[in-house]
Amino acid sequence: DQQVKQNSPSLSVQEGRISILNCDYTNSMFDYFLWYKKYPAEGPTFLISISSIKDKNEDGRFTVFLNKSAKHLSLHIVPSQPGDSAVYFCAASEYNQGGKLIFGQGTELSVKP
């Protein structure tokens, strides 16, 4: 049972435009959500996170939006740059479950010059 889902395996965006990566979850007990970026042969790199008590968190070009009623979150990257091309994983955790991360399947973002 996939508790965190990223339904788009890939996304292609033109440089300078906005990239929007989506993530849905089923477990209403999740209280913390994170986005990771991963290059081949490297470990996931932490990008940005959001607590369930917030609906938006912004860090430079990256903004994460959380819609708890829809159990949906999204990562906005603006403006997109070719160096952003990577696989993006959405992850969720539940405080009472020791902080382990439940990952989505990942979305491969390609930013074209």
Added chain:
Amino acid sequence: AAGVIQSPRHLIKEKRETATLKCYPIPRHDTVYWYQQGPGQDPQFLISFYEKMQSDKGSIPDRFSAQQFSDYHSELNMSSLELGDSALYFCASSSSSGRAYNEQFFGPGTRLTVL
């Protein structure tokens, strides 16, 4: 800044052999997590340790064991290796203090190939 260190980066073993993967967390991080990522899959949680005690256990086979030592480094021991154990194994660390208690920072991973 210091990151999570994993060794070895690559490991090739035969079926039924044993393997030991090591993880050195970011200094002052007290929690270590192990994840397994199969080909084309998302990382799956295996086991975690907080202050040298096992804190949670996921889909880790009985053939695998792990521990966290007094210097906070952790080792994942894998015995009776099977072909299906071939995967990337990631270690992540976090600090239990402050608000970012579950912002986990990942190491580069160990690629285990079982022949």
